[in-house]
Amino acid sequence: MEVSSRRKFLVLSLSTLGALVAGVAAYPLFRYLSPQPTGGEKGRVNIPRAQVGAGQAHFFQFRGHPAVVLQSAPGVFAAFSAICTHLGCIIRWLPENGEFLCPCHAGRFAGDGKVLGGPPPKPLQAIPVALSGDNLLVG
Amino acid sequence: MGLGKKMADFIDARLGIRDILEQNLTKYLLPRNINAWYTLGAVLLTLFTVQIATGILLLIYYNPNTDEAFRSVQRIMNEVPFGWLIRTIHAVGSNIIVLALLLHMLSVLFMGSYKRPRELTWVAGFLLLLLSLGMCLTGYLLPWSQLSFWATTVATNSSQELPMIGDAAVRFLRGGAMVGQPTLGRFFALHVMGFPLLFGMLVLFHLFCVRRVGISRPPFGHDWQAPPPSTTFRHEEHPGGIPFFPHYVAKDAAIIAFFLALLLGVVFFAPGLFFPPAAFEPADPFVTPPGIKPEWYFLWAYQTLKLLPSEFLGLAVQGVAVTLLLLLPFLDRSPERRPSRRPLFVSAYVLGVALFVALSVWGHYS
The missing domain is CATH 2.102.10.10 (Rieske [2Fe-2S] iron-sulphur domain)
Known part of the structure; x- marks a missing residue:
């Protein structure tokens, strides 16, 4: 395998892994920061x-x-x-x-x-x- | 030409960023025999970043008020989505950090890296360890549980044995006669602002020292020899060494991944490891729970105070031990760093570690 294609493969693999980890970390963070239901939002x-x-x-x-x-x-x-x-x-x-x-x-x-x-x-x-x-x- | 490349060229033409990166990454050479223990600094930087991020997130829901603190922490744990995750990472992370700090200190001691010309790096690093323990102590009170309340009561009470100023010192630390709202207020301020600001400045100074003086060569191998004594500044170069990037960054990343795995392993598979039952009850100033004990990294001090005939003597012994370690580079002035040529130091080192472990285990089971 050529050096440049090996490098491309590594960059692609690491970027994919990084994006996956970022996604896994971002979801709890988004939920943590999302407004909480205060209750009675549909009540009279x-x-x-x-x-x-x-x-x-x-x-x-x-x-x-x-x-x-x-x-x-x-x-x-x-x-x-x-x-x-x-x-x-x-x-x-x-x-x-x-x-x-x-x-x-x-x-x-x-x-x-x-x-x-x-x-x-x-x-x-x-x-x-x-x-x-x-x-x-x-x- | 892509937009990214154009922007990089624009910035580089004005600030010379590529040159800085080159000097500090690919052209920054490290000793060929550098080992994994040297990665602990990067591990600690990563772990502290996690602590800062989770700490800021906890501040969103935490309420530093004795009437609300426990409830707000319970809310984070039970009601806020993923609050349990953020809080458990923060609490477990502090323990992993102390572990990494101790390992970092022990490796520097063993390899004699604290010696001239790195005395200031050592002093800054040791102060960082003490500050970290201060952050652990102040953070421990914030959940306002029985554990928080009584651990802080016992910890602040030990200052009472200081001659002449004992009572005043206890009152000053607590902001009153007993642990209460004034204590929570000052511990909160120290934990989230005072200590982190000092800590940040010390970290910058520590890193500056490391980079300015240069990485020390591990004192192993037949060709190692002590550098000639010098009275002027000299940056330690490593011609023919390995580049920091990508070679050593890969090793850094591997050990960082190991510590993050350890952190998440405890968070997901043993989340109660650092939470005894008293951590789940709100603070009650009228009821002391049985068997209250400090965190594992303070157990050696706790057991020393119990063993020695007076608390003052115990505090004095601890003070002497901490001062000796802080000033070690100024006391141990021989340029020899090879452990095999320092039998006295290595014996004291092994005995010291054994004493720390023995006192901690004894303190845990006593």
């Missing part, structure tokens, strides 16, 4: 109705993200993701104006989630909410 959230007064908003964690439930008029509840659709800041509720404001770039949302002004490209993401006795079932 139970909120006592008394926590959400008329014209008031209540912020809570929903499937790992901030969310808000609002009683815009007596007995009328709506829930949204609290993440602004512009650049991901968390909105706040302004009861005196009856609207949501994003403090980062002054995006404004109505009580039904629609964009009132500012840079947000789309409405807040709505989350189903239902009344069950004295509790609100979100999700």
Whole structure:
């Protein structure tokens, strides 16, 4: 066998072996660093109705993200993701104006989630909410 | 011309990389009779790289808080995918490193490679051994298990016998009267930042010494003779020797593969080897588990303290032994390195190793 082909064979064999070892090491590393399921990612959230007064908003964690439930008029509840659709800041509720404001770039949302002004490209993401006795079932 | 070659040419035209590589790889000649014991430095560099990588990964999930530390380690072991693998490699790796460090030191001692002009290489290497033991000791507390807590309590307590400053030394080491959150905080900081920074600088200095002075020729063979005494710097050349790359790199790779196989062998087939039952219980400051013992590499010191009539005497003997080893190149000044011509040294060497093994075995079974 010629020296150059022997060298090529060695380089190819060692490269293949190296790639195999790297692959075997990379898989556990990838799994180790991958986000862990936090549990309740498909579950519903139970909120006592008394926590959400008329014209008031209540912020809570929903499937790992901030969310808000609002009683815009007596007995009328709506829930949204609290993440602004512009650049991901968390909105706040302004009861005196009856609207949501994003403090980062002054995006404004109505009580039904629609964009009132500012840079947000789309409405807040709505989350189903239902009344069950004295509790609100979100999700 | 391929893109890779173009990029290599671009960099080479500006930094002369090919020349550096040539001088340090293919034109870097080693003695023809160099043996496998010389690979232990490369083995240790590899093992320390594994420790740093696994240590960084563990930091992602570990919580250095007495309320959370044990739970976070349990989570790594039981819930995080492959967390058990990362943690077991880190824990077993520390033991394999101490083994490789001891073998490295013993081979250097046997071949007299610590002698002039390599005194500074030896001192840096010996300090690296002490720092490694410091990293083992500080890392031992972090899982906050019964084993961690009580091993650290006993280890820090031994400083109490220091004359005049004993109590203050214990309080200083622990950051309080007892092992607690302040101890965990300072051990964590030392383990992940303080010691590794010092360690990195010392490794660079050690490698600089090795490269600058040149590899020592093994003191075997009929034509070996001590180099003539010199008061000026001289790089030890080995004309007609074997090139570092690919010849010695292949040997390095083979021995590194052996040690990695040993590490993974323990991780997969005897993962509990270094984890006694007390390692699986959370620390309880009110209940001392029976038969608590240090790691195998501290057993000789543990048994010495038990055998000697006072702890102070035990600490003094250990201190003298460590100081003698540290300063050995300045005490043993003869240029002779052939073991067959150093009967007194070889006898002391064999007795020392036998004493270390005997005290460790005795400590284990006592």
